[in-house]
Every structure is written in structure tokens, then in C-alpha cells.
Amino acid sequence: MPTGVRADRVSHAQRVGLGLSGYVMIARMWVRASLAYRTSFVLLSLSQLVVTGMDFLVILILFSHTDALGGLRAPEVFFIYGSSAVALGIADMLAGSLEAVGQRIRDGSLDSMLVRPIPVLAQVAADQFALRRIGRITQALVVMVIAIVVAPIDWTLAKGVLVVLMVFAGSGIFGAVFLLGGCFQFVAGDAAEVSNAFTYGGDALAQLPWTIYPKELLRAAVFVLPLAFINWVPVAWILGRPLPLGMPPFMAWSSPVVSAGFLGVAGLLWRIALRSYRSTGS
């Protein structure tokens, strides 16, 4: 038996291609399935919109008691809230199903995914793809757009570009957190809650201005889990305020780099986790 047969081997680039096309295939199928029940789809989307609107309500109530939060005024805080919520909404829609890795491992369906010709990550992420999560994104986007119009910002082209980059980078960072949560579930069977603590918890953190938090927490959000780069760092620059932890202004543009790096690390850990996968009995 020849040992050097590698003709069939899937290259790295092919792998990415297979992953993306596979993701789209599976996601489309779930969308089609969910649209089969149109009323239920509309109701679920609306309920998502309302539920996620609740935490915005909390911020509104806060501002009925005070004029500023950590030195920032209401429209500025809305901008911070919106930018984090949009990023989380996108990440949740695209990769939120990674939360269910533990469940997939326990019921053995991860094994089924492993024997299909699409990278497992794409299959897990696209599993149960729910377009209704667009409700959350819409709500957050509305808040963000209103903030952009109302907040006292001298808009320049650079700032406009940074807003777009920030949304992508922020989604990437939240996506990486989802992915890390997924990896963690290979080690600790039912750790979906741990992952939630960092995704939804991270969102709760990033929705409010960095100026209200102690320095230690900011350091952790920069050096340990780079949640500060979701929105704080770029938003500070856009609002013309000093960057957190006295970072130089050019760091405002670092979010995409941090996001890509973080995703890379999470991706690597995912490969390691998959390699050490032990499956379930029988």
C-alpha cells in the first residue's frame, strides 16, 4: 500500500472554500425551512426585536436620572450601545450556534458532521441558522443610526470608514468569543453558560462607556479578552475623546487587526480541540 498518496488531500484554500460554500448551503436550507411558517417567523423576529430592546430601555431609564454616564452624554452612550449590539447581533446570527457544540458532542451529532465533506466548523456554525436574529440587529442598527445623526460628532470620511470597519471587527471579536466558547465545550462538556458569560456578558460590558469601569477591568478587556476593541477604542476616537488606558490615537484603527488575530487564535484552538475530540461511547 503506497503511503505517499496525497492527491486527494484538500488544500488549505480549498478547505476555506468548502467551508464558506457549505455554510451558505446549510444556512439557506434553514432559512427556507423557517420561512415555510411565515407567521411564526415574523412573530419570532418581532419578539427578538422587543426582547433585545429591553436593555436599551434600561439605558433610557438611566438617562432619565442623570445627564451623563462616565462623562458621556446620552447620544454618545447610544452610539456605544448600538455599535456593540450590532456587532453581537451579526456574530450571533452567523456563529451563535457554536454555543451548541457541547450539545452536539453529547448527542453524537458532531460525529455525523465529521463524516461529511464540509469543515465541521462551518457545519456547526450554520446549524439551526436563524434569520430571525435579524430582529436584534435591526433594533441595534436603528439605535446606532439615530445616535450617529444626533451625537455631536464632526463626521469625516475617515470616521465613516472606521464605523464600518468597527462593525466588522466587533462581529469578528464576538465571533471569536463564540468560537472559544465552542472549543471550551470540548473540554468541559456542558459549558454553554461559560461561553454566554463572555458573549452576552461582553455585550453588556461593551454597551456602556469604558469610563465607568475600573482600570483593572479595562486592562483585562485589552490584554486578556480583547473586548475593548469591539467598540470602545474606535468609538473613543470617533467621539474625539482620549482612548482607553491612554492608548495613542492611531490605535483606534487597530480593531480589525486585533479581531483578525483573535479569530486566528480561536481558529487554531478549534483545530486542536477537534484533534483531541474523544467522541461519545457507541
Place this chain on the structure above:
Amino acid sequence: MSKTVIELRDVRKDFVLRRKAGRLRRTRHVVSAVAGLSFRVSAGEVLGYLGPNGAGKSTTIKMLTGVLMPTSGYLRVAGMEPMAERLALTRRIGVVFGQRTTLWWDLPLRDSFALLRRIYRVDEQRHRHNLEELVELLNLGDLLDQPVRSLSLGQRMRGDIAAALLHDPEILYLDEPTIGLDVVSKTRVREFLSALNAERGTTILLTTHDLGDIERLCSRVTVIDHGRMVFDGSVAGLHRFGNAERTLVVDLAEPLPPVQVNGGQVVRVDGPRQWITFPAEQPAAPLVAQVAAEYPLMDLSVAEPDIESVVAKLYARGSA
């Protein structure tokens, strides 16, 4: 000698278990699920992979499909190293995990199949042809529009088998394909697999607890226990190996002393009914003829060899 499609050489899979010992201390514990397994499967063979619970059957299948990484040893399936070339290998193999479905729970069977066509990039025409054939042979016609969750176990299993074969794999792994199925469903699945092997030459490796599967389907049996092989040979060989016997049960017109026949031995008498055992590989007809000629025979039945006890003997030997 036909081509080798599956080859294992001294394959091991160890799991490290950590057990609590004291408040913080934990002891490491190495358990070998597969402890040095070597065998080959040729193209077109139907191999029954037998063993008690926890023997390492599923672990072997998972290594052969690239789901699990072997701890050591040489492993090739269709010329590929399963774990390293998993994505490429998936197109050459079909897998059915009997205890769970690989289909999408909430989707109608038809949509699951359509999605699989796109995932495996099977061209439209070939897919339609394969699907038609599988739907007919597995009798799935009425089930196509039902979501998988509403199917019975037997229906779901047939759906899973069809799903595993839509991309024309050359090797089919079945992990306990008849577990929990009723007699009719079992027969249907077995007949289908036999035909698949005969017509398409698909190599089949199936793990089972059901010795009926082995007897109806397999040209070769491998028995493993505690991660080691304890038998590898034909089904007849398995019988000989365990001195298997069949039993002829005869009902005579009246209670009589034990009948005297060549090649058989009466082991039990209960009124007019007598139990005669004879070696499994010996045909029953001469014995029946002899009894019918010499005694007032009213009725008879032949009990198949108690292969379970043969296997139990093997297991006992393996663990000794």
C-alpha cells in the same frame, strides 16, 4: 486477490481518564479501547464486526472514518489516512450510526436528501437516478415529505441508509444498523444491503449485536473483545470454532423412548416431543428422513445454532 480497501496494522486507541483521588489530586488512568488491532478488508467484502458492549467496535469505526485519531498504528482507508485526509475521505465512504440519525431532524426527508446532494456535489442527474433507486429499494416513497423527527425507528434507519449512499460511496460503514428494529424492518434492511453488495460491489463493514445480521449478510466475521481480535474468519468457521450445534425438534405421535439416529443425539425428551442436536455444518435433511422413516413423525422444526453461546465462549476466552 482483490484490492485491499481497509487496512489496520497494530492500531491502538488509548483514552486517558482522570479520576478524583482526594480533594485536589487526580490520578491518570489509561484505558485502551482498541489495543493493537490488525486486519484487512478487500473490496467487495461484507465484514461483520462483532463484540460485546465496550469492546471497541464503535471506536474502530470512528478511527476508520477519521472522527477519532488513533493513538498509534497504521491505518489506511481507500489509500488514505482517515484523520489527515478526512474531508477527501468523506466522499468515498458512507456512514450510518444506528443509534442516531445523520439527517436533519426538523427537515422533511426530501430536503435532507437535496441538501446532501449539494454538500457532496453530486450532479443532478446522478442524484436523481440514485435517489429513485434508493427510494424504491428502501420503500421510502411515502416518507419523503415527512420531517425526520416524525419517522419511526425503522423508517428513519432506511432514510439514513439512503442518505449514506446517495454519493455512491465505495465503502459503507454501519454501526448497529438493525438495533431496535422489528423483524420486518430488519429483513428489509438486510435484503437491501445484500443486494447493494452484490450489484454495486460496495464494501460493507458492519458492527452488530444481532447475530442474524451476521448470518444473513456477512461473508466474514471479526470478533473483538477488550480491544483485541479474538476471531477472524467465515461464519461457518465461527460455528466450528465454537462447536456449534443445531437442534432438530420432533413431535412424535406418542411418547417414546429417545430415538436412535446417526449423526444426532437426543438431549431432551418431554412427552411425545424430543430434542436432537447435531453439528451445525451438517445438513438436517438426512436426519429428518431417518426419523420420518423409522418413527411416527407428526411435526418438526430446526433450531438454528446457538451462535450467541459461541460468541459468549469467544468473549470469555478473550478476557481470560
